Amino acid sequence: MHILTEFKEGMLISLRSIRAxxxxxxxxxxxxxxxxxxxxxxxxxxxxxxxxxxRSAAAFGTDVxxxxxxxxxxxxxxxxxxxxxxxxxxxxxxxxxQVKLSDAVAPVAFTRRxxxxxxxxxxxxxxxxxxxxxxxxxxxxxxxxxxxxAEESNGGRPVCVIGANVSETLFPREDPLxxxxxxxxxxxxxxxxxEKQGGLFGVFTSDNRVFVPLFSFxxxxxxxxxxxxxxxxxxxxxMDDAKIELEGIMRKIRRIAPGKQNDFNINQQELLTQTFAPxxxxxxxxxxxxxxxxxxxxxxxxxxxxxxxxxxxxxxxxIRKAIGAxxxxxxxxxxxxxxxxxxxxxxxxxxIAFPLSLIVNQVxxxxxxxxxxxxxxxxxLVVGLISxxxxxxxxxxxxxxxxxxxx
Amino acid sequence: xxxxxxxxxxxxxxMGGAEEVHALRGVSVTIAKNEYVAIMGPSGSxxxxxxxxxxxxxTPTSGLYQFNGVNVSEMDDNDLAKVRNKEIGFVFQTFNxxxxxxxxxxxxxxxxxxxxxxxxRKQRALETLTHVGLGDRVHHKPNExxxxxxQRVAVARALVTRPSIILADEPTGNLDTKTGExxxxxxxxxxxxxxxxxxxxxxADIAEHAHRVVRLRDGLVETxxxxxxRKAVAASVx
Numbered sequence: 111m112h113i114l115t116e117f118k119e120g121m122l123i124s125l126r127s128i129r130a131x132x133x134x135x136x137x138x139x140x141x142x143x144x145x146x147x148x149x150x151x152x153x154x155x156x157x158x159x160x161x162x163x164x165r166s167a168a169a170f171g172t173d174v175x176x177x178x179x180x181x182x183x184x185x186x187x188x189x190x191x192x193x194x195x196x197x198x199x200x201x202x203x204x205x206x207x208q209v210k211l212s213d214a215v216a217p218v219a220f221t222r223r224x225x226x227x228x229x230x231x232x233x234x235x236x237x238x239x240x241x242x243x244x245x246x247x248x249x250x251x252x253x254x255x256x257x258x259x260a261e262e263s264n265g266g267r268p269v270c271v272i273g274a275n276v277s278e279t280l281f282p283r284e285d286p287l288x289x290x291x292x293x294x295x296x297x298x299x300x301x302x303x304x305e306k307q308g309g310l311f312g313v314f315t316s317d318n319r320v321f322v323p324l325f326s327f328x329x330x331x332x333x334x335x336x337x338x339x340x341x342x343x344x345x346x347x348x349m350d351d352a353k354i355e356l357e358g359i360m361r362k363i364r365r366i367a368p369g370k371q372n373d374f375n376i377n378q379q380e381l382l383t384q385t386f387a388p389x390x391x392x393x394x395x396x397x398x399x400x401x402x403x404x405x406x407x408x409x410x411x412x413x414x415x416x417x418x419x420x421x422x423x424x425x426x427x428x429i430r431k432a433i434g435a436x437x438x439x440x441x442x443x444x445x446x447x448x449x450x451x452x453x454x455x456x457x458x459x460x461x462i463a464f465p466l467s468l469i470v471n472q473v474x475x476x477x478x479x480x481x482x483x484x485x486x487x488x489x490x491l492v493v494g495l496i497s498x499x500x501x502x503x504x505x506x507x508x509x510x511x512x513x514x515x516x517x
Numbered sequence: 518x519x520x521x522x523x524x525x526x527x528x529x530x531x532m533g534g535a536e537e538v539h540a541l542r543g544v545s546v547t548i549a550k551n552e553y554v555a556i557m558g559p560s561g562s563x564x565x566x567x568x569x570x571x572x573x574x575x576t577p578t579s580g581l582y583q584f585n586g587v588n589v590s591e592m593d594d595n596d597l598a599k600v601r602n603k604e605i606g607f608v609f610q611t612f613n614x615x616x617x618x619x620x621x622x623x624x625x626x627x628x629x630x631x632x633x634x635x636x637x638r639k640q641r642a643l644e645t646l647t648h649v650g651l652g653d654r655v656h657h658k659p660n661e662x663x664x665x666x667x668q669r670v671a672v673a674r675a676l677v678t679r680p681s682i683i684l685a686d687e688p689t690g691n692l693d694t695k696t697g698e699x700x701x702x703x704x705x706x707x708x709x710x711x712x713x714x715x716x717x718x719x720x721a722d723i724a725e726h727a728h729r730v731v732r733l734r735d736g737l738v739e740t741x742x743x744x745x746x747r748k749a750v751a752a753s754v755x
Contacts, residue, residue: 112632126617293704429613432574433627433674434602436595507594510574514613 115440117446124447127419138415139455142493145405146459146486147466151177152401152483154467156394158474165385166474169307169315170379171249173346175212175353177201177339177360181375183385194373194431196336199324201363202241205339208359211352212247214342217324221331223294224322227280235276237293247340250316255287255302258323266325270298274306275317291320296330298322311478349378405489408455409497416448416501427505428513441506448498449491456490519583520681520713521571526580528736540566542736548682550655550716553708555724555744556732560634565686567733569718572605572684573597585681602630606675610687612667614659620646620670621655625677645673648702665696672703682713689723699735701726715719 128135170176177318179194202217209215218240220367225235242263258269270291277286287298298320307315322330353376360374420427427440467478528541548554558564569575570582573589576597581686583686585714589600605701607613612624624642632642646655649669659667668688675683685704689697708714718724725744732739 115629115632115634130617232733272736416655425613427616429615430630432572432601432607434598434678436597436598436630439630488601511569514574514609 116185116442120443121450123443127423127447128450131419134415135451135454136297136409138193139344139451139458141408141411142405142452142455142490143462145401145408145493146456146490147463148401148404148459149398150412150463150478150482150486151466151470151487152199152397153485154463154470154476154478155375155474156390156397157464157479157482158470160390161475162219162452164383164388167310167379167382167386169249170382171342173343173349174358175341175343176377177205177341177356178375178377179336181337181376182381184375185406191373195364196334197339199328199333199337199376202337202362203427204363205341205359207354209355210342211344211348212341213222213344213353214243214340215341216240216243218244218340219324219327219337221327221329221330221335223249225280225291225293227286227289230280230282232276232279235293237327237331238319238321239324239331240286240321241324244340246275247342248316250307251305253305254285255300257302257321261307262321264325266296266323266329266470268296268326269323272300273303273304273315273317276320277303279313290482293320293322294330296326303401349380350496353378363424374506381514393490405493406462409452409493412448412451412472412494413501414482415451416444419447420444420505423505424508424513426517427508428510428516431508431510432514437506440508444502444505445495445498449494450458452490452494452497453487456487459490460486518550519547520550520585521546522581522583523547523571523727525585526567526570526577526582528563528575528658529572529578529622534736539736541570543580544733544738545735546731546738546741548713551593551708551711551713553665553704553714553726553728555718555727555730557718557721558739559719561602561735562733563736566732566736568684568715571713571715572598572607575621581625581755584682598630601691602627603654603678604681605642605662606678606683607678607685608668608675608688610690612659612664612671614667614670614674616659619656619658620651620662620673623659623670623687624673624677627674631678631714637650641677645677646674649673655749660706666694668692668696668700669703672700672707676707676712682706682715684715686717687719688716689720697723 173421177197180191182375199217199219202215202494206215221237222234223237225232225237242258242260245257253274257271258267262269270293272286278292280286281289286303288299290297290299308477316382340414341356343349356376357372364373366373406428430440467476470476523546524545526541526544530538530540537675543569556564556567566575570577573584576592577590580590584600586602589597590598602664606647615626621639621642624646625638628638628641628746643652643655646652649672651666651669651673654662654666659670662670662706688699692700699725704714715726716727727744729743731741
């Protein structure tokens with residue numbers, strides 16, 4: 111009851127004082143406004159980068175293992191791994207026969223070729239040769255049409271399935287299904303279009319790719335080349351076991367003596383997220399630290415003006431002390447004033463940052479997280495309390511006799 | 518029963534270095550309930566220092582100060598604040614009202630720090646303002662009131678907690694003679710109603726309103742005697 115009464119009085123005084131010094135309050139608050147705007151926008155942008163990454167990484171499929179010649183991310187000395195033998199197409203069939211924990215195996219070969227339709231062309235489109243198993247061994251969905259069948263795949267039919275970007279580039283106003291595109295001059299009939307995957311790793315997703323049956327690929331673009339073997343694990347919970355199984359099979363195929371290093375890598379999406387997480391943390395820390403500085407400067411502004419406010423109101427403090435205000439009340443009065451100023455700045459800052467975050471949303475898939483809203487309100491309160499403390503403490507321990515004498 | 522008992526009060530200000538100012542050199546005064554005492558003395562006599570100590574705004578360097586039988590000379594800041602809030606009503610020369618608050622809020626202020634609820638606060642503040650003749654001015658801010666009215670608000674603020682003493686420091690110093698007389702009339706009335714009043718002044722004709730005068734000089738009590746007849750004082754002044 112007692113505290114509550116004093117708290118109400120403190121609120122009343124601070125609002126009255128803020129209103130009495132409108133211009134000063136607004137200018138002081140500006141520092142906090144700018145601080146909160148930059149911190150919240152930075153947090154929103156970081157959230158956006160994280161989300162964009164998560165979405166992009168998802169395109170690789172959480173349950174897909176990639177058997178490849180090189181690791182996606184590595185600290186290994188390049189000179190030690192550059193002479194590795196390529197991954198052969200034939201491995202896929204061997205793996206498929208031996209594997210128990212995975213249910214789909216698809217070899218994928220790559221090349222970059224000019225792909226055209228009429229006058230429209232896509233230089234350096236990613237052309238992938240694969241089997242009908244690809245649909246089962248990758249995290250992709252069809253937007254239109256179908257993927258090639260086992261017969262089309264085994265027979266090396268001139269059919270293709272194109273990614274969303276390829277479709278947009280070559281068929282801006284047409285339905286691509288049934289049309290014939292030319293890949294490095296060879297005709298292929300479009301039988302399907304993939305759904306857009308998007309994300310940060312555009313070139314690696316299906317969006318920019320033209321998929322053709324592996325046999326056609328080999329006869330048109332050369333047979334002996336390095337491939338990726340994509341393997342889908344039957345049960346995501348057995349990822350690690352499946353990986354060990356695959357490793358064993360591969361070592362057998364490659365005839366690696368016990369105790370020798372693998373000369374291949376089994377990549378998975380997790381590698382990307384594991385690599386990205388610490389980078390993201392560093393970016394977030396640096397970004398928030400730098401923008402936090404502006405909030406810090408705002409806090410110093412509040413402290414400065416609170417010192418002015420305290421010394422301006424020395425007489426008032428004297429009067430209040432004379433009629434029995436304890437130190438606690440005086441301290442609280444000025445703390446409330448500083449906190450109210452900052453809270454005011456925080457709310458205005460959020461009101462400005464919110465529409466700006468919608469603009470950020472155009473570039474990154476993000477929205478101002480509700481936690482950021484809550485945290486910035488709390489932060490502005492805390493900044494107020496911290497920067498208000500010294501001035502308030504000075505007011506609280508004033509000698510009433512001295513204060514009353516002040517003119 | 519004695520409200521105030523001061524015994525050998527010494528107050529020394531350390532001015533830095535070896536320099537010391539002896540504001541009070543051993544003052545002993547006792548004030549009983551419902552007394553009306555004036556403390557007089559020229560500037561530098563130590564009367565302001567004495568008032569600050571009586572008003573619990575300051576503590577003596579040595580000596581014993583008992584307020585209503587309680588030793589307050591060694592109390593800490595917060596306990597002194599409590600005593601000021603509950604037991605002492607201040608009236609200042611410069612009124613010392615909060616300029617941005619209306620009369621009602623100014624009078625309510627001590628009750629806020631005393632922890633009273635809003636309803637009781639308002640009721641008591643209104644009663645007290647009416648009592649000092651300002652029942653129709655409760656929502657005026659200090660700058661909308663005359664000097665005499667401001668001092669009445671200050672008196673109401675001093676009275677509202679029903680303190681043991683009212684401590685007035687040159688209450689007429691900023692008022693013209695007529696208004697000053699009115700305020701002194703108000704004090705007379707409060708005294709009749711049973712309040713204990715301590716008046717600090719350097720003006721003899723104001724001091725004569727009291728029933729007892731304590732004269733200070735150079736930090737010591739020079740005289741402590743009942744007020745002579747009004748005429749005698751008037752004669753000695755003229």
